[in-house]
Amino acid sequence: MQTPDGVFHNYTIDHRNPRSQGGFVYALAEDRFGYIWIGTFGGGLQRINPSTGDFLYVPHGEKNGHVYPDSRIADLMFDSRKNLWIASPLGLYLLNNQQLADVKLNPESLEFVRFTTDSSEGGMSDNRISTIYEDRNGRIWIGTANGLNRMNSGNTSVDLHIDYVPKNPEKGLSHPGVTSILRDPNDDQVFWLGSENGLNRLRFSGDRVSGVQHYFDREGLPNSFICDILDDTSGNLWITTNKGMLRLNPSDTLMQNIRTYDTGDGLQSGEFTIRSGFRNAAGELFFGGINGFNRFFPDRVQENVHIPSVALTEYKQLGVTVYDALELSRISHIDIPYDARYFEFTFAALDFTYPNGNRFAYFLDGFDKNWSESGTRRFASYTNIGPGKYVFRLKAANSDGVWNEAGLAIPIVIRPPFWQTWWFRLIAVLAILGVLALIYQYRVEKLLELERMRVRIASDLHDDVGSSLTKISLYSDLLREEVDAENRQTLLSRINNLSRELVLTMSDIVWSIDSRNDTIGDLLDRMHDFAMSALSPRQIAVSFDVESLDDAKKLPVDIRQNLYLVFKEAINNVARHSGATEVRVALHNRQGRFTMQVHDNGQGIELAKKSSGHGLRNMQMRANRIGGELTIANSDGTTIQLNTTML
Template structure:
C-alpha cells in the first residue's frame, strides 16, 4: 500500500499556550484517504463498522473490505462458492453480540462467521413466508438485545436465531397515508430506550410495536423526501436525514421538531438539503454527511461548520458526497465518500506554529522579559511577536538606513543580562539592539584591529554567567566579547598547538553548572576551554576507542536538570558525557530509536524529558528509561526538518523549534500519547509465497496449525489493529522451539521460516501502537510440523519389527544351516561307520583268515581271500571318493553331477561289454542340487547302474536326464532279462530297497517297469529346490 500520513483535526479557534503564545489555526480537519489503489474493494463507500477483534469493515459497491491498518482483504460474491458474499453491492453492515458480521446487499442478507471465514446467506423465497420477502437489503441493525433486523423493499424483518426464520413487520393499511406509509425500509436505528426506529423510502418515520406486530408511524413527522438516515442522540432526540433536509425531534411530544435547511445567506447553515448520514461521536458531537461535504453541528450556536473538498489540498476530503461515518475504538473519525475511505483525528494537535506572519526557514528563536517571542529568519530579518496583543514587529535590512539590521539572514539571537538583543548574521557580522530601541549597533571584523570581531560569518551567540559574550564563527574561529572593555578576543585553530581550538568552525558554545566552558565545532569535535590556562582540551570521534565521541561534527551542547551533559552531533546521533576527564560517552543513534542521526538542538521540559530536533521530526527522550518517542508531520508538526540551534524554552515552559517552514510551538505537558496497547492478530499464511485459505477455521481465529512435511517454506503475516499512524506500529516475534530470543521486526509484518524439523512449536508475536506501547501478550499459534512418512512412529515401529524379523530369519537360517551341517556331519560319520567300518572289519577278518590259510599252506584259498580284500578296499576308496565329491559345494551344478555319472557308467558298463548311451537334455543345464540331494541322487544312480551290470545280462543300455516342470527326471533302461518285481531280490541284496530309501530322501518318485524276459526301465523324478 502506498505510504500515507495521518494528519490531525485541528478545531477552528485559537490554542493558547501558558504564556499566551498564539498558534496558527487550521479550520478544517486533515484527512488521510485510502482508495482502490490502496486495496479498497471500490471507492464508493456505504457503511463502516469495527468488529470485536479490531478489524475495520467497509461496505462498497464492489465487495466488502476488511482493513487491518496496513492493507485490505476483500470479500466478494463467487457463484462457484455457496459460502461467499450474497452480492458485491454491499449497502449496510453491523455486528451482533456474538461477533458475527451482517451485511445487507443487493442480493440478500449475508452473515459472516469470522471463525470459518465464510458467509451464510438468506435470500427471498416466494413460497416461504418465513423468509426474506425481498433480496434488496439497504438497512441492517443488530440491536442491544441481540436481535438482527433487516430492512427490505417490502418491510422490516426480524431473524429468530433459534429457528433461522424471519418475522415480517409492516405498516397497517391506511387510505389516508397510502403513499407516504410505504414499507420500503431505508434506515434503522435503536434509541437509548431500546425502541427500534424505521425510516422508509417515502418519508415515513415509524417505531416498531412488537406487541401488535406492526410499524407505528409518528404522525408528527412526515418528511417530504426519502428517509436516508436515523440517528438517536444521547439527549433522547432523534435526527432524521432525508434527501430534502435534516430534522431533529424528541419523540412522544417532549419537544418541538427542529428543521435544518440550507441557507445561502447564512454560512452556519447546511450546504445542501440532501442528507446521506448522521452520526454522533463519543463526545456527543453530531456529524452530518451531505452531498456537499461533511458538517459538524455546533450545539451552542445551532449552526454547522463545513468540511469540504479542496482541489489543491491533498489532505482535504477527497470528494463531497459523504455516505458513511464511523468512529473507531481509538477515536478516529472515518468518512466514506464516493472517492474512497478517509479518516481524521478528532482531538486537536498539541503542536502549533508561531504566527510570525512570514514564511521560510527559521534559524533562531528567543524571548524577552516581556514574554515577546523573537524569531530570526533566513529572508525576512527578525520578527518580534507579542502573544498578549497579537502584534508583530519586523526588523529588516534597509540599505538606506545604517541603523537597520545589517542583514536579513539571521543565524543567532541572544538576550544578555542587560536586556540587549545580540544578533548574529550570516555574513555581515554582529548586531546589537538596545532595549526599547529600533536602531542596531554593528560589530564587524576589521583585519587592521586585533580586538575586533574575529569574522563576519556567525553561527552562534552565547552569554556566560560572567556576562561575557561568546560568538561562534563559520570558519573564523571563536570571538570572546568583554562588554566592560568593548573588546573582542579571538581564538583560532593553531596547527602547531594541540591545545588550541581544534578548528575554526564553531557551531555552539555552552557553560555548564560546574563552570566548565564547552565549544562545539564542525569537524573538530568537542572542546573544553580552561580559562585559567587558556587551553582547549578536545574530545574527538575515534572508531578504535570504545565510548569515544560519536562524530566530530557537533551541533549542540545541553546540560539537564541532573547535571548530565548531552551532545548532539551531525551524523552520529547524540551522546551523554559519562567521564569528563577521560572523554567517555554513551551514544544513542537510530538503532536505539532516534529518528535521525542529525541532532540540531536539545531542550528539557518540566517532566525531565529531552526534546531533540532532527531532520525527521522531534524526538522525546526519557533519560530514565532510555526510550525515544518520535513526532513528525503525521502527528501535526508543521515540518519534519529543523535547523541548527533554532530552539528556545520560555519562562513558562513552552518549547519552540525553528525549521525549514517556520516555528513549531507547543506545551510539552499537552502532548498526550496513545496508551492503549493494540490488539494483535494473525492475518494470513503463505506457503512458498502463495496465500493459503485454511479449511474449517480462519487464520485470525486459529490456535493450532498443522503443516505437512513438504510445507518447508511458509510465512505468517500479522497486524497490530491500531489505526492511529499504523505505519509506526512496531513488531517482535518468536518461534518457541526454534528462536532462542525475540526477533525485533520493526515495521515488518511477517515472519518466514524454512526447513523446520518435525515437532511442535509455538509462534508468538507482539506489537506496539504508534506511541510505542507494547501488547506484550500478543497472539500465539501452535504449529505442528508433521514428520515425513519415514520418520513417523508407526513407520519406525514397523521398521523395528522388520529389522527384528530379518534378524530372526537370519538367525533361523543360520541355525538351519548349522543343523544341516550337523546332519551332514552325522551322515558322513554314519556312512564312514557303516560302510567303511564294516568294510575295514571284514578286511581285518579276511586278512586273519588268509594268514591262517598261508600258514596251513593253502595258497589258493589265501589268494582268493586277498582278491576279496582288494575288492573291499576298492569299494571303500570309491565310497570315500563319493563322500568327498558330495560335500564339495563346487559340484552343486548338475553339469558336474552328470559328468561324474557319465564317468561312472562308462567305467562299469564298458568293463562288462555293455553298449550304452548317456544323454543329458539341454534343459538340465544351469540347475543345481544341494550337497545331500546330490549325494543321494548319485548313489541311487550308482546302485541302478551296478544292478544293471550285475544282473540284467543285457546287450544295450540307455541313460537319459531331463528337466521338466521343476523336476529332474532320470531314466535308466536296458534290454536284459528283467525280473519279477514281486519276487525275491536279485542276488539276495538290498539294492531295490536302498534305491527306494534314497528316492524318499530326495522327496522323489521311483518307478521300476520290468518283467522276466522284457528288460528293465527305472524312472526317477526329483523336485529341485525342495531339499
C-alpha cells in the same frame, strides 16, 4: 526573528555593504548586549545589531599576526562566563568576554585563542569541530569528527578524549562523528551523545567512563543518525533524527517506552538538521528541519490512551494466501504441512488515530525465545520451522506506545512427514527387529545346515569309508595268515578293489561339499563323467536326456550330494548286476517337479536283488533325505526313478 507586533524581520546579505558577507547561516548566538552573532559556512563570523541592522564582519584566516576563525563556522556558543566559542573545520576558537565588552570593537583587533590537534599540550582529537556544549558545572565539551573532547577547568587545553573504538565498541562511541551533546537532566554522571550512527549514553566515575550504552534503529530509534538532543522541564529527552523525532525518559535505558513522531504527528518533515534545536525560557522546544521548523510545549503534547485491538488479516504459505481475515476469525487453529517451509502472517491494530504509527510485536511460542518487535511493519514470517505444536502470539500498540498486552493467540500444528510419525517409527522398529530375527534365523539355519553336513559326512565316512576300511583290515589279517598263493592273490585283489572304491568315495564326499561345484551344470557334468567311466569299460552304451534345467542354478549341498549318490548307486547296479547293453538317463524339470530316471535293458532287478539289496536301501534313504520318492520297475529291463520338488 519575530517582533512583538507580529512582523518578521528579514536580514539578508547586502553585497554593496563590505561589512555584510555571504554564506549559509549555520549558527546563531546572542551576547549579553543583545547583539546576534552569526556563523556562516563560507562567509565567516559576523555580528548584527538587531535594532539598526548594522553588520560587523570578522575577518578569517591570519592577518597582521592575529589568528581569526575559519570562514566555515559550524557552531557558536556563549558560555556562562560570557566567552564566545566558535566551531570550524580548522579547529576550535575562543574569544574572551573582556574583548566582547567593547561595543565599538574593532574586528581586526580581536584576539582569538585557537585549539587544534597541533596545540602544544592537550590538543583536540580532530580539527573538524561539529558542536560545543557547556554542562552545569561550567565544563566545555567539544564534539568533533573524531570523538568527544573536554576542556580543562581553565579552558586552556583538552584534558579528556573519548574515542570511537571499532574493535572494542563497548569501550567507546558508536561512531566517531559527534553531532550533539547533553548532560542527563536527572544524573550529573551521565551524558547523552548524538552521532552520525547511533545514540550514546556515557556514565562517568570521576574522569573515567565507567559504562557505555549504544542505541540504534534496531532498539526503536526512528533512525540512527542523531541531529540534536534537548531536555524538557520534566526531564525527558527529545531527540531528532534523519527520520523523525522521539521522546525518551532517560531512566528507560532499555528503550522500552520510547515515543516516536513523524509527519503523521505534524512534523514539518521526517528529516531534521544538525544542531537546530533550542529551548526558550518558557520551556518551549524548537527544532529545525528541511521543510521548516517545529515548536511545541512538551507538557501539552497529548497522548493517545486507547488500547488497540489486534487482528490477523491474512495467512500465507509459500507466498500463496491460505486464509483471509474472515476465515482467520472463524478457525481455531492452523494446520501446516511439513513441506510448507515458509509461512507468513499479516496483521493490523484497530486504532485509527494515526494508523501508520501503530506498532507490533509477535512471538512464536515453542520456537522464539523472546518477543520480536516489528515496529510499524505489519507482517511476520517464519522459515524452516520443525514439526510440532506452536502458538503464534501477537500484540499491538497505538502510535503513542500504549500496548494491548493481552493481544491474540492462535495455535499452529506443523505436521511431520510420514517418516517422522510414531506409527512409521514403530513399523520401522518392528521391521528392523524382523530383519534382525530373519538374519538370526538364517544364521541359525546355516549353523544347523553345517551341523547336518558334518553329521552326514560323519555318517558317510562311517558307513562307506568305515565299512571299506574294516573290510580292508579284515582281508589284511587273512592275507597275513594265508599261505596258499591263489587265496593270497584273491585277497590282494579284494583289498585293491576296496581301496579304489574308498578313493572314489572320498572323492565324492569332497566334491559334494566343495562350493565351487554347487550348480546344476556341475552336477550334470559329474553324472556324465561317472556314467561314462563306469559303463564304457563294460561296453554299455549310455545316453542323457536333459530338459528344462537351468545349468547356472545353485543347489544346496545336501540335495546335490544325495541326487548324485542315488544316481551313482543306480549306475553301479546297472554296471555290476543288470547285464544290460544300453542305459538311458532322463533328467526333467516340469511344472516345478524334478524327475531323474535311469533305465537299462538288462535282466531286471529280481535276478540281482540279493547282491544289490544294500544299495537299494541306500538309494531309498537318500531319496527320503531330499523329500523325494524312489520307485523301481521291471519292464524291458529295470527303471529306477526319483521324483522330488526340492530342486
